Amino acid sequence: MASLSFPNEALRSLIDHFPESSLLISKEDLIPYSFDATATFYHAPLAVLFPSSIEDILWVLQWAKSNHACILPRGSGTSLSGAAVPQKNSIVLSMTKWNKILETDPDNLTLLVEPGITTQAVQEEAAKFSLFYPPDPGSYKISTIGGNVGHNSGGIRGLKYGVTRNYVLGMEVVLPNGQVVWLGNKCVKDSAGYSLKDLFIGSEGTLGIVTKVLLRLIPKPQERQVILASFPTLEAASEATSAIIKAALIPSALEFLDQKTIECIEAYSPAGFPKESQAVLLIESDGHPQAVQDEIIRISQVLKQYGPLEIKIAENPKQQEQLWSARKVAFSALARKAPTVLLEDVTVPRSSLAQMIHKIQQISKTYAVEIAVYAHMGDGNLHPVFLGDEKNKDLMEKVFRAMKEIFLYAIKLGGTVTGEHGVGLAKKEFLAYQYKSEEFQLLKNIKKILDPDNLLNPGKIFD
Numbered sequence: 507m508a509s510l511s512f513p514n515e516a517l518r519s520l521i522d523h524f525p526e527s528s529l530l531i532s533k534e535d536l537i538p539y540s541f542d543a544t545a546t547f548y549h550a551p552l553a554v555l556f557p558s559s560i561e562d563i564l565w566v567l568q569w570a571k572s573n574h575a576c577i578l579p580r581g582s583g584t585s586l587s588g589a590a591v592p593q594k595n596s597i598v599l600s601m602t603k604w605n606k607i608l609e610t611d612p613d614n615l616t617l618l619v620e621p622g623i624t625t626q627a628v629q630e631e632a633a634k635f636s637l638f639y640p641p642d643p644g645s646y647k648i649s650t651i652g653g654n655v656g657h658n659s660g661g662i663r664g665l666k667y668g669v670t671r672n673y674v675l676g677m678e679v680v681l682p683n684g685q686v687v688w689l690g691n692k693c694v695k696d697s698a699g700y701s702l703k704d705l706f707i708g709s710e711g712t713l714g715i716v717t718k719v720l721l722r723l724i725p726k727p728q729e730r731q732v733i734l735a736s737f738p739t740l741e742a743a744s745e746a747t748s749a750i751i752k753a754a755l756i757p758s759a760l761e762f763l764d765q766k767t768i769e770c771i772e773a774y775s776p777a778g779f780p781k782e783s784q785a786v787l788l789i790e791s792d793g794h795p796q797a798v799q800d801e802i803i804r805i806s807q808v809l810k811q812y813g814p815l816e817i818k819i820a821e822n823p824k825q826q827e828q829l830w831s832a833r834k835v836a837f838s839a840l841a842r843k844a845p846t847v848l849l850e851d852v853t854v855p856r857s858s859l860a861q862m863i864h865k866i867q868q869i870s871k872t873y874a875v876e877i878a879v880y881a882h883m884g885d886g887n888l889h890p891v892f893l894g895d896e897k898n899k900d901l902m903e904k905v906f907r908a909m910k911e912i913f914l915y916a917i918k919l920g921g922t923v924t925g926e927h928g929v930g931l932a933k934k935e936f937l938a939y940q941y942k943s944e945e946f947q948l949l950k951n952i953k954k955i956l957d958p959d960n961l962l963n964p965g966k967i968f969d
Contacts, residue, residue: 512552512573512575512595513573516569516573516575517531517552517553519569520553520555520566520569520597521553523565523569524555524562527556528555528556528557528558528562529553529554529555529556530553530554531552531553531554533550535554536550536551536553536554537550538583539551539554539580539583539592539598539600540591540592541583541591542583542584542585542586542588542589542590542591543583543584543585543586543645544585544586544587544588544591544848544930544931544932545846545847545848545896546588546846546848546896546932547588547591547931547932548591549591549592549593549594549596550592551578551592551596551597551598552575552595552596552597553597553598554597554598554600555597555598555599555600556600556602556603557599557601557604558603560680560686560717563599563680563715563717564680564684564686566597566599567680567682567684567961568684570597570961571959571961574595575595575596575597576593576595576596576597576960576961576962576963576964577596577597577599577715577961577962577963578590578592578593578596578597578598578599578711578962578963579599579601579652579656579711579715579716579962579963580598580599580600580601580602580653580711581601581602581621581622581649581650581651581652581653581656582602582624582645582648582649582650582653584643584645584648584649584653585653585657585710585927585928585930586849586851586927586928586932587657587710587851587924587927587928587929587930587931587932587933588930588931588932588966589656589657589710589711589928589929589930589931589963589966590653590930591930591931593963593964593965599715601620601621601622601650601652601715601717602622602650603622604620604621604622604623604652604717605620605622605623605624605627605650606619606620606623607619607623607627607631608620608718610631610634610635611692612635612637614692615637615722615723615724615725616675616692616720616721616722616723617631617632617639617720617721617723618718618719618720618721619651619718619719619721620717620718620719621650621651621652621653621655621716621717621718621719622650622651622652623650623651624646624647624648624649624650624651625639625641625642625643625645625646625647625649625650625651625654625659626646626647626648628651628721629642629646632723632726633726635723636725636726637723637724637725637726638723638724638725638726638727639673639721639723640663640666640667640668640673640724641654641659641660641661641663641664641667641668641669641670641673642661642662642663643659643660643661643926644661644834644836644837646661651719651721652716652719654670655670655674655677655706655707655716655719656707656708656709656710656711656716656928657670657708657710657926657927657928658670658671658707658708658926658928659926660882660885660887660925660926661882661926662759662761662790662830662833662882663758663759664882664884664885664887664926665756665757665758665759665760665882665884665885666756666757666758666759666792666884667724667758669926670707671704671707671708672722673721673722673723674690674703674707674719674720674721674722675690675691675692675693675720675721675722676688676689676690676691676692676703676719676720677689677690677703677706677716677718677719677720678716678717678718679706679714679715679716679717680714680715680717681713681714681956682713682714682956682957682958682959682961682962686717687702689702689703689706690703690720691720692720705952705956708928709967710928710929710930710963710966710967711962711963711966712953712957712962712963712964712966712967713952713953713956713957713962714956714962715962727758727792727793728793728794728795729792729793729794729795729798730758730790730791730792730798730826731790731791731792731798731799731802731819731820731826732788732789732790732819732820732825732826732829732830733787733788733789733790733791733802733805733806733809733817733818733819733820734778734779734786734787734788734789734816734817734818734819734820734829735786735787735789735809735814735816735817735818736779736780736783736785736786736814736815736816737783737784737785737786737787737812737813737814737815738783738784738813738815739784739785740764740784740785740863740864740867740879741860741863741864742785742812742813742814743762743784743785743786743787743812743883744762744785744859744860744863744883745812745860746787746808746809746811746812746814747760747762747787747856747859747883747884748856748857748859748860749808749811749812750789750805750808750809750884751856751884753804753808755801755804755805755808756884757789757790757791757801757805757884758790758791758792758793759788759789759790759882759884760787760788760789760790760882760883760884760885761787761788761789761833761880761881761882761883761884762785762786762787762788762879762880762881762883762888763779763785763786763788763833763836763880764784764785764878764879764880765781765783765784765785766840766843766876766878766879767836767839767840767878767879767880767891768780768781768783768786769781770836770839770840770842770843770878771832771833771835771836771839773839773842774835774838774839774842775831775832775835775839776832777828777829777831777832778828778829779832780815780816782815783815783816787809787883788829788830788833789805790826790830791805802819806819833880836880837849837889837891840878840891840893843876843878843893844876844893844894844895845894845895845896845897846893846894846895846896846902847891847892847893847894848891848892848894848905848909849889849891849927850889850890850891850892850909850912850927851887851888851889851923851924851925851926851927852887852888852890852912852913852916852921852922852923852924852925853885853886853887853888853916853921853922853924853925854886854888854916854919854920854921855886855919855920855921856884856885856886858886858919858920858921859881859883859886859888861919862888862915862916862919862921863879863888865912865915866879866888866890866912869908869911869912869915870908872908873904873905873907873908874904875892875893875894875901875904875905875908876892876893877890877891877892877893877908878890878891878893879891882925885925886921886925887925887926890909890912892905892908892909910936913933913936913939914936914939917936917939917940922940923936923937923939923940929966929967929968930966930967931965931966934966934967934968934969937949937967937968946968949967949968950968953967953968
C-alpha cells in the first residue's frame with residue numbers, strides 16, 4: 507500500500523480522515539496516476555486524493571508538511587514533459603472533479619471556471635454566446651484548464667491569438683503555507699503592482715494549487731478559410747512560412763507537416779494530404795469575410811513564390827474540418843509507427859525555421875534515428891517526433907543524444923527548449939543551458955519564497 511520508507515501510521519491518518527470515495531490507495535488504482543503522456547517516466551504515488559473542498563486541500567497540505575510528504579496537483583495527466591508524474595512520497599491531488607462553470611459573463615467577456623473543466627467544455631460554453639476561447643492544445647478534448655494554466659498551453663492558434671497566459675485574467679490559488687489568495691480581476695487594464703497571477707501560469711503546480719480560473723473570451727470570428735499548400739522540399743515550406751510573416755500577414759494558424767507525418771496521417775485517417783510532397787502547410791485565415799478573402803489571396807501570392815506543388819483552398823466548412831481533424835491526429839498516427847514514440851517541443855525565432863529543420867534532418871542521419879516533424883510553424887514552435895523502442899537500449903541512447911543536440915541547437919538559435927509542453931522532468935537538465943546562472947537562481951528563489959518546504963510537485967523544472 508505504501509512505500510517501505512514511508513510510515514504506515516502517517517498514511518493511516520490520511521486514510522482515516524477522508525471518506526473511501528475520496529481516496530485511492532490500492533496498487534491497481536494508483537497505476538493510472540503513476541505516469542502522464544510522456545513515454546519514459548513512471549513512479550507510483552502513495553495515494554490519490556479527490557478533494558471536495560478548500561478545507562480538504564488545506565488539511566492535506568498540513569499533513570504533507572508534518573509527514574515529509576509532497577503534493578502533486580494533477581488534471582487529466584496529458585503532460586508531455588513528465589510534469590504530472592509523482593515523485594517519492596507523493597500524494598496526487600486530482601482536481602478532475604472540480605469541473606464546474608461558475609459564471610459566464612458576456613457583458614465583460616469572461617468565464618469563471620474550476621480547474622478540472624476541460625478545454626473543450628470551455629470552448630463550447632463560449633460558443634453558446636458567440637464567443638471564442640482560442641487556446642487549442644492537441645489534447646483539448648480531455649486536457650483541463652488547470653493543466654493548461656500550469657503549462658501555459660498553446661496550440662494551433664498561437665500565431666494570431668497567443669497562448670493560455672493571454673486569456674487568464676485571474677485565479678484563486680491555495681499557497682503552500684495554507685493561504686488562499688485571489689489574484690487578478692475582470693478589468694482589461696490593471697497596473698496595480700506586480701502581476702502575481704503570471705507567476706503561477708507555467709509553474710507546473712510547483713508554486714500553488716489553482717482552484718478557480720477567470721478566463722478572457724473574445725468575439726467569435728465571422729468567417730474562416732483554409733489553404734493546403736504542398737512543397738517539394740522542407741526548405742521551401744520553411745522559407746514560405748518566414749515570407750508570410752515578413753509580409754506582415756498573420757493568419758490564425760500556420761501549420762507544417764513533413765512527409766513522414768503526412769504518410770502516417772493518411773494511413774490513419776485519410777484527409778487528402780498529398781503523400782508525394784516533402785512537406786505541407788495548412789493555413790487558416792479568420793475574421794471579417796472581406797478581410798479573410800483578401801488575406802487568403804495575399805497568402806496564396808506569397809506561397810507561389812516558393813515553388814509549391816499545389817495550392818488548394820477548402821471549398822466548404824466540412825472540408826476545413828476534415829483537414830483540421832487530420833492535423834490533430836498527427837501524434838496518434840505517428841504513435842502507431844514505433845513501440846516508443848517521444849513527442850518533443852522546441853521553439854526558435856521564425857527567421858531561423860529553415861535552419862532548425864535542416865539541422866533536425868542532419869541529426870536524424872547522424873544518429874540513424876527516425877525523426878518526424880510537425881509544427882506550429884507560424885509561431886516557430888516545432889515538434890520533432892522520435893520513433894524508438896524502449897527495449898532497444900542502443901537505439902534509445904541515440905534518441906536521447908539526438909534530442910539533446912536538437913535542444914542545444916534551438917538555444918543556439920535564440921530559441922527555447924519548450925514552447926508549450928513545459929519543463930517537468932524531461933527538460934530540467936537543459937534549463938541551465940538556456941538561462942544564465944543568475945537568471946536560473948532567480949527561478950529557484952521564487953520557488954523557495956513561495957514553497958520553502960518544497961511541498962508542491964518537487965523535482966519539476968529544477969531539483
